[in-house]
Amino acid sequence: MSRIEQFQYDNRIVRAFGMASFLWGLVGMLVGLIIAFQLIYPPLNFSQYGVPFLTFGRLRPLHTNAVIFAFVGNGLFTGIYYSLQRLLKARMFSSTLSWVHFWGWQFIILCAALTLPFGITNSSEYAELAWPIDILIALIWVVFGINMFGTIVKRREDHLYVAIWFYIATWVTVAVLHIVRSFELPYSFLGSYSVFSGVQDALVQWWYGHNAVAFFLTTPYLGMMYYFLPKAANRPVYSYKLSIIHFWALIFIYIWAGPHHLLYSSMPDWVQSLGTVFSVMLIAPSWGGMLNGLLTLRGAWDRVRQDPVLKFLVVAVTAYGMATFEGPMLSIKSVNAISHFTDWTIAHVHVGALGWNGFLTFGMLYWLWPRLYRTNLYSTNLANIHFWVGTLGIIFYAVPMYWAGWTQYFMWREFTPEGTLAWGNFLDTVKQIVPMYMIRGVGGLMYFTGAVIGVYNLFKTAAQGSFLANEDAEAPAREHLVAPKVAGEYWHKWIEGRPFQMLLFSTILIAIGGIVQIIPMVFIESQVPKISTVKPYTPLELTGRDLYIREGCIGCHSQMIRPFRAETERYGEYSKSGEYIYDRPFLWSSKRTGPDLFRVGKKYPDSWHYNHMMDPTTMSPGSLMPAYPQLLTNPLDLSLLPSKIVALRTLGTPYPRNFEKEAIEKAKEQALAISKNLNDQGIKDPGLENKEIVALIAYLQRLGTDIKVQPTATSK
Template sequence: MPGQKVTIEFNDRIVRQFMIASIFWGAVGMLVGVIVAAQLGWWGMNGKFLEYITFGLIKSEGVSFLTFGRLRPLHTNAVIFAFVGNMMFAGIYHSTQRLVKARLASDFLSNLHFWGWQLIIVAAAITLPAGLTRSKEYAELIWPINIAVAVIWVVFAINFFWTLAIRREKSLYVAIWFYIATIITVAMLYIVNHLSIPTSLLHSYPVFGGVQDALVQWWYGHNAVAFFLTTPILGIMYYYMPKAADRPVYSYRLSVVHFWSLVFLYIWAGPHHLLHTALPEWLQSLGMLFSLMLWAPSWGGMLNGLLTLRGAWDKLRTDPVLKFLAAGVTFYGMATFEGPLLSIKSVNSLSHYTDWTIGHVHGGALGWNALMAAGMFYWLTPRLWNTKLYSINAANMHFWLSLVGIMMYMGSMWIAGPTQGLMLGATAEGGTILKYPNFVETLLEIRPMMWARLLGGLLFLAGWIILAWNIWMTVRRGQAVNGVMEVHEEAHDQKEVTLKQSFINAPFLYSAGIIVLTLIWAFSPHTISLLALLMLALVCIMSFVHLQVSGKTWGQWYDQLLCSWFPFTILVFLAVAVGGVVQIVPLVTVDRDQVVEDRLQVPYTPLELAGRDIYVREGCYNCHSQMIRPFVGEVLRYGEYSRLGESIYDHPYQWGSKRTGPDIARVGGKYNHAWHYRHMENPRSTSADSNMPNYPWLLEAKTDSAALPSKIRVQRILGVPYPEMSDEQIAALFDEQAKKIAAELAAPGSDIFVEPDREIVALIAYLQQLGKSQPYTPGAATAAAAKP
C-alpha cells in the first residue's frame, strides 16, 4: 500500500563536479599519452626538444621528470584513476540516486570523496614525474598516497552503502550490483597489492617478492581493468543505454547471468599476463582457460547493450549520445574478444612484450571507456544544466575524430606488434642464429607505426578538446539544476534479510554440503572417498526433494537476497575472493626453497641495491623486461631462460611487460662498465637509432647511500638473507665496490672520470650483476650473503 508522497531532490552538484574533473583529467591524461607516444618515435622528446623550441636558450640533453619511464606511469594512472575514476563516480552517483530513489546519504562524505580524490590525483601528478614510484604497473603511487586512496575509497563505500540503506526502492537494479562488485573488489585488490613496508616517508618495499609479487601484481593489474574499467562502466551502460534509447534493456535475465558469470570469472584470469614466464604452469593454464571462458559473459553483455537499441537504430543518425554509447559497447565487444585471444598461449608467445598488447588496452581505454564517458557526458550535461547541447555538429565531429583516431591507433599497433614479435623470434640456419640480431633493427621497422599511433592519439585528443569546449558552451548558456523525483514512501513491512538468515538457510547449506562432499570425494583415500560419494548422492536427493516440497520458499530466499544489499555484498566478496585465494595462497605458502629451481638469486650488495632503486625510480621496467621466455629466439638473443629463483628476492619484481628495448635479465657482464656509462649518457653512442632517453643527471647526482641501512633492514624483515650489518659496515661495502667500479671506468686509455658516489656507478653495479645467480643447493637459501 503506497505511503506518504515525498519529493526527493538529488545531489547533482557532486555529479557535475566529478564530470568536470573527468573531462579535465581526461585531457591531461591523453596529452601525456600523446607526449609519451612522441617520445617513442623520437628520443629528443625526453627533454632535448626544449633546445629546439627555445632556439637554444635552454640547453638540455634530457630532463629527468620528462622521460618516458616517468611519464608513462603518469599517463596510465591519469587515464585510469583520474579520467575513468572521476567519470565512474559521476555515473555511479547520478544513476544510483535515481535507481534507489534516494538522495546521496551524506553531502559531507560526497564532498570529502570528491576533494580527497582530486588531491590524490594532484599528489600522483607531482610524485610520479619526480621518480617516486613503487614500480608496479598501475600501482606505482608511493605508500602515503596508497593510504589516502584506501581512506577515500572507504569514504566512497560508506556513502554508497549508506544510500542503499536509506533507499526507497526495494529492488536493486543490476547496475547497482555492478557498482557493489566494483567497490568491494577494488578495495580487496588495492589493499593486497599495496602491502608494503616503508623504509622512509617516501619509499617502501612490497611485502611480496619475485614470482609472488608478479602474481599478486597481475592479479591486481588485470582486475584493475576488470573492476575499475569494466564493471562500473557496465553498470553505467545498463542505466544510460536504456535512458538514451528510451527503451528498457533488451534482457534483464541476461544481465543477471552476465553479472554473476563476469564477477566469478574475471578474477581468475590475471595469470594470462605472465604466460611463458617462470610462473608455475598450472597457474598459467588456469589464467588462459578462465580468460577464454570470459568470452561468453562479455559478449552476452555486449549483445544485451546493443540489442537495447532494437527499433531505435535510426536514432544513431541524429543522436550523438547513442552514437557514442553504441560505438563504446561495440569496442567493449572487440576488446573482450581480443583479450581472450591474446590469452591463448600460442598467440601470447607472439604478442607478449609487443605493441599488440598496447593496441588492445587502448581499444578498451579509448574505445570502451572514453566513448562511454563521452556518451554519458553528452547525455548528462543538458539535464544537469537544464538546456540543450550547444552543438550537435561539434559532438558529431568529436565522434568521427575519435573513431578515426582509435582505428589509426589500434591498426598501427596491430601491425607493429606482430611485426616486431615475428622479427625478434625469427631465426636462420636451422634455428641456430638470429635472423635479426640487432634489436634496434626491429625498432626501426615499426617506427612508421609509432608515428601513425601518435597521429591517432592526436586526433582522439582533438576530439576530446571539442567535447570540453562543447560542454563548456552548454554550461554557459544553461543553469545548474538538481533532479527532482516524487515517490511514495513504501510501508516498512518488508525487512531486508539479515546476514544470518542469508546463510543459515536450506539452499545455502545444501550447496555448501554438496561442495564440501565433492571435495572430500575427490581428494580423500578410497574408503572415505566412497563414503563421501554416498553422502553426496544422499544430500543431492534430499535437496531435490526439499526443493520440490518448498521450492517457493527457496525462490523467495534468493529473491530476498537480491534485495538485501549487505548479504548480497558478502556473496559478491566471496565470489571474487575465491579466485584470489586459489592463485595467491599456494604461492605465498609454498616453501621458497622448493620454487627456486636450479638457480638462486644472490642478494644485492648495498651499492647494487642503491642502483636497483635508481633503476626503479627511472621506470626502466616500462621498456626493459627481466624475464627470458623458453623460446629459441629469446634464448639465442638474451641467454638461458629465466628461473624462478633468479628473482626470488626482488622486492618489487622487475619482470616487466613490454620490450621497447631488449630484455636485460642477463645483461650483467655482457658489456664493460664504460659501455654502460656511455649508454646511459647517450644511448645512440652505443646503439645507433635507439629511442632510449639520455640520462645525463645520473652522471652528476649523488647516490643516496644514507638510506641504505633502513632499506637493508626492511629487506631483512622481508626475508632477504642479508647478514646482520652495522651502518658502518654497509657504508664500507658501498664505498669499496663504488671505488672499484670508478677505478675501472677510469682505466688507462679511458676518458671517463666519475666520482664513486655518483648514481651512474650504483646503476652500473646493479646492471652488471643481472643474471649472476648462484647454482642452487638445498639449504643454501639462507646461507647466501651480500658480498661485493
C-alpha cells in the first residue's frame, strides 16, 4: 500500500468562474430580452435618435457571444475546475495559470462587449471578434490546456474517468476549430478579411459554428453531467460500455455534420449529403449521453421530486435528448427546407441553450454553492420556483417560435393557382408572426426572472455560509507512471491510463471529417465553377460591404437564394457558388427576419434605399427594421481602402497592380455618381457623396447583378 498524501483542492477558482458564469449569464439573457422586444417594437433600437450601438444587428452577436462564451464558457470552467481536481485527486497544476485563465477569459469577454456594439465584427457567427481578440482567445485557451494537462500529469489516479475524456476532446477540438476559423489577414488594427472566400468560407464557418455547439456547448457539459449527476443522485453510472462507445462515436461523427447548415445552398451536393448522413448517424451517439444520464437515475426517481438539483439536471438531459433528436431531423433536406432561415432554428437552439446548458449550469451551481460555503441551500422553495418559472419560460419561448417557423414557411411558399406568390409582399409574412414574437418575449422574460431568483438564492446561500477556500483531501500517491495492466480488465482501460495517447487519438478522430470536407473544397478548383462575368467589388462597393458587416445586417438578411420556385419567384435566379468567390467573409446568413438581399441590386432606385435607411417604414409600412439615419450623416471614411485592397489581392482577389493607389479616387468617382443620381431622384441633401450611405447603396445595388450581364456559367 502506497503512502497516503495530504493535499488541498482549490475552491477559490471554482467560485470565481461560478460567479462569472451567472453574472454574465444575466447580462447575456438581458441582451437577449432586449433584442426580442426590438422585434416587437422597433423604436427600442434607439437608432432613430442617432444612437448606433443598440440596433438588433449589433446586439445580436453580443447576445450570442455573451451566452455562449461568457455564461456557458464560465460555466464549463466552473464544472471542469471543480470536477477535474476531484476526479484526479490533485490540486490544479498551477494557481497562477488558473488565475491567468480566469482574468484572461473575463478580459476577452469585456473586449467582446466593448467591440461588438461598436460594429467591430467580421460577421462570422460565433466568431465575430476582431483578430487581436482571436489571438488572445488562443493564448488563454493554451493556458487552460497547460493547466488541465499539468493537473492530469500530477494526478493520483491511474485512470481517467469518462468526464475527463470529454474535457480532453473539448480542449483539442475547440483549439483546432478556433485557429482554423481565425485564419484571416488583418488590414488594420481591428479589421481583417477571411483567408477563405465564398463557398469555402461558408463551409469553414459551419464546420466551426456547428462544432462550437458540439465541443463548447455539448462535450464539456456531457463531462460535467457525468460528474454532477451521479454525485447528486448518489447512484453509479449506468453503463461504462455505453460511455466508451458513445464518447468515441460522438467526437468522430459530430465533426462531419457542419454542412447541414448549408442544405440547398450553393454548396456542392456531395458536401451537403455528407452533412445530412452524419447528422442522422449522430442520433445514437448523442442519445448515448442522455441514456447514461437518465438511466443512472434508476432507483433514484423518487428523489427527483424533492431535490431541485436533480430536477434541473433531469430537464437539462431531457432537453439535450430533444435537441439532439431534432437536430438530425432538421438535417434531412426536406425538413431543412422548412426550418432553414425561419424561427424554427431559433426555437431549436434555445431548447439546447436554455434547457441543456442553462439548466445544467443552474443545477450544478445549486449543488456546488452549499458545498463551497459549507451550508444548506438558502431556500429550496425559491429553487423550485426558479425551476418551474424557467421550465415554463422554455415552453413559452419554444412553442411560439415553432409556430412562427412553420407560419413563415407556409407563407413564403404559398402560390395562387395562377402561379403568383400568395404573400408577395414579404412584410405580410413578418407582420403575421409578431404576436408569436410577443409570446416568445414573455417566455424569455420568465426564464430571465427565474435566473434572477436563482442568483439571489445563491447569494443568500453564500451569505449564510462560510467559504471553504482550500478543501482538505487525501489520497494514496500514484505508484506507477503508467497504469499497469491488470489481467481481465477491459481493453479500453489501456487508453484511460494514457492521457497523451487519448489526446492524440481524439485529435486524429476529430480531424478526419474536417479534412475530407474542407481540403477538396479549398484546393480543387472545379468544386466552385467560375463565372466569367463575376468581378471583384469596386472600392466603394467594398466599403459599403464593410458597412453591411459593421451593422450586422447578416442577423436578419440572408444572401442565399435556394433553388425553390418560391424563392426564385420572390428574389430572382437561385444563387450560384461562382457568384461568391470574392466574398470575404461570406454573408449568406442563417435567418430571414427580413427578405433575402442577394439579388436586391438594381431592384429599387437609389432614392428608395436612401429613404428606407432613413426610416424603413416610409418605404415598407410595418417594417421591423431599425432606422439608420446616422448612415446619412456619418462621413464616408475611405482611408483604409488601400490596405484593404492590398489585403484582398494578397488573398487572391484579382485587383490589378497598384490598384490600391487609385482606389480612393475610384471610390470618390462612384460616390459622386450615386449622389448625383440621388439628386436627380429628388434627394436634395448636400454633400451626399461624402456620406456612408452612398457606399452602402453602391454595395446593395451591385448585389447579385453580375450574372444578369451574361448568364452563362463556364466551368473552368
